[in-house]
Amino acid sequence: DQQVKQNSPSLSVQEGRISILNCDYTNSMFDYFLWYKKYPAEGPTFLISISSIKDKNEDGRFTVFLNKSAKHLSLHIVPSQPGDSAVYFCAAKWGTARQLTFGSGTQLTVLP
Amino acid sequence: EAQVTQNPRYLITVTGKKLTVTCSQNMNHEYMSWYRQDPGLGLRQIYYSMNVEVTDKGDVPEGYKVSRKEKRNFPLILESPSPNQTSLYFCASRDSGTNQETQYFGPGTRLLVL
Numbered sequence: 001d002q003q004v005k006q007n008s009p010s011l012s013v014q015e016g017r018i019s020i021l022n023c024d025y026t027n028s029m030f031d032y033f034l035w036y037k038k039y040p041a042e043g044p045t046f047l048i049s050i051s052s053i054k055d056k057n058e059d060g061r062f063t064v065f066l067n068k069s070a071k072h073l074s075l076h077i078v079p080s081q082p083g084d085s086a087v088y089f090c091a092a093k094w095g096t097a098r099q100l101t102f103g104s105g106t107q108l109t110v111l112p
Numbered sequence: 113e114a115q116v117t118q119n120p121r122y123l124i125t126v127t128g129k130k131l132t133v134t135c136s137q138n139m140n141h142e143y144m145s146w147y148r149q150d151p152g153l154g155l156r157q158i159y160y161s162m163n164v165e166v167t168d169k170g171d172v173p174e175g176y177k178v179s180r181k182e183k184r185n186f187p188l189i190l191e192s193p194s195p196n197q198t199s200l201y202f203c204a205s206r207d208s209g210t211n212q213e214t215q216y217f218g219p220g221t222r223l224l225v226l
Binding site: 043045100105 | 147157160214215219
């Protein structure tokens with residue numbers, strides 16, 4: 001049973017518009033969440049994170065929102081650029097756990 | 113340049129033929145791990161190592177072995193590969209005292225077992 005779910009395998013948006021990537025989790029013990037970006041033929045790279053004590057974290061064009069009651073987080077990219085086209089993974093951990101639990105990923109395509 | 117390297121990048125093999133995927137990092141990191149990425153399942157941890165000679169199972173360790181004789185190297189061994197081990201494999205490393213954000217991933221090894 002997957003504890004972190006990304007229900008949309010793919011998403012296409014127009015350049016300059018907002019991209020919204022969603023992630024749901026089932027384990028209420030998770031207290032730290034991360035987004036990774038992955039280009040083809042490369043390993044994932046860290047993008048942005050959020051602690052469960054916050055409901056929003058911003059870094060430039062990227063904002064992550066956390067709704068603990070709904071066990072839902074989302075990544076907003078504004079404005080979207082063609083270089084943002086990649087697979088985005090949501091990941092979660094709890095306490096001092098050493099490992100991350102990853103979602104299945106969403107392929108974002110930003111059309112010029 | 114800080115990096116994690118994996119070799120080979122692509123490998124086609126047959127069932128039962130032992131293989132090793134090497135992983136090396138140049139950042140003096142204590143913590144290293146192996147993941148596999150499969151469609152619809154995301155990244156799942158196979159094994160991890162907190163330091164030299166210290167290894168432990170992740171979520172999907174069956175059919176794999178690892179060793180950590182040196183701090184920089186963390187090879188993944190498939191003693192008798194089977195078709196269900198066809199996957200994309202990533203090695204990763206980070207300082208044991210830092211957050212997960214500073215985890216560096218290798219470029220991946222795509223394995224096909226016939």
